[in-house]
Amino acid sequence: MSRIEGRLAKTLLSKPTVVTRAVFWRIPHNSGIEDICLKIGRYKKSAYFSVGEDLETLQPKSELTLVQEEFRALIEFLQESYEPFRQGVKAFIPLEQPFHNENAKQIRALFSLPNKLGLIQFILDNDVIPEELMSGLNQARRVRAVLELQDMLNKNLKESPWQKWFQENSWVLGSQFVRVLEERQIDTQHISDFLMETYDGFLDVVEIKRPEGGMNFWSQTLDHGNHVPSVELTKAITQASRYIYEIEREANSVKFQQRLGGVRTVKPRCVLVFGRSNVWDDEQTEAYRILNSSFHNLTILTYDHVLERARSICGL
Template identity: 45%
Template structure:
């Protein structure tokens, strides 16, 4: 039986348990009983950490750490006790996000958001299944899609949508590896986003607010749907950005500033709504997009459909059809 010790700060703790030792790091779990001032209540907490081994196990420099409080620890113990056996029988029987484990997944998502090292440590040591991390990611994306559909019913400024896409760049597709912090192309041109594509080159994203800017002109031209004046201006702006960034292609100072090279940049323009289009308008959109080699136009409804396709129909709870109205 482990010996219970007391730290200089009055925290009782059990002998730490080494979970795994590798060449450069080791992982360890530590149970603690933490007293509260002015009350007899004491919480049991669990600290899980991965530590470097520059000079052996004496090193306590954390590579990553996660401390679960009493409530989270109870949830984790329940989860493991209820699901460990199904895991040994087959991964397909391991987790059902729609039932009790959903609460744990939400807690896990909150705890490890932005801490991929911690998530990886828990998974590698068998404390949590990688399915939990996947489920947490699905929940986060589902929430983003629900937020998108709700906010499309409201009048939001362009700044709001810029921030939403910053938090949810996954909806733009797998071509984009990251958003580059730098937005300034030159003294006259500032893009919404300069993106680094998966091949290491620069692309652009330009965002206009979804409501109040018509996609099609109010009247047809020779029986054809044509872009509105606002859309034509936005397309022209994208083409000017592309031209400006191509002019900087040979600038060592510019490429060093953005950390990527410039070769044949493309621009995604997010503009307007399309939920109420008829077949003729959808055909006109296809023709319009085909006319540009370096600009691709998407509506907010295209973004919504793309996001749902990424998640899969089963990952999204029904949020009704009201989101389709302006």
């Protein structure tokens, strides 16, 4: 190790004709801040080579100078990577910095493995994700879905984004539903938005209409002083009732049962999501209660009902 004012040098390796050295030196600035740079070089030995000889007197075979930012990045890389690499680890998460953005790549790579069932079994067998963390993740996912729903209600969206949202968040429709079936077709003429399996293994149907596009819930005029469904809502109710009827007609069809994967078809019910209720007055809210009570196999929800139900489930 040799010291010159503002410098610190060390011989890394000395061979008969070449020497490898590293040197730190300080670069002062008018601001009072100093940069520290690192130079690594391999040099030819002169006939009168001295161990403490300054680098400038040696003839370089190769040199590399790292400015302060590069040097610090190199230090970080060596601290994080050398020991795992020496032990043969190709990818790792440093526990002293577990929440660094770079670590997300490794976690995503793990959860992107094609063998999902094997991954799930590995997680369960080794208690990789504790129960309280699993609950927290599920709660966070649902809260994010609620915020997304609030944002979507402020936009004029087509029906496709709404179908995607309900497909991913069927929990908002009630605890009676445990699964969205891949099958949507009832028969050649009738295709529902969702066919659902209930917790007791029976088939129900969900139909949604986008909240925008002039789809009013109530008629613009009263009938004998009463709020009555709009033409659009009446059409949607008729369509939902038709789906229930056609499902009952297919109840004894072996092919239909096979397409449903064994889900039983007995007295199916329908949830219809239609319109908004965020500006209703007390009379309209009461009329909605009366309207829903008149159906024994159909439940009508507005998008605001779905939002409030989701917020309640999440404790918001």
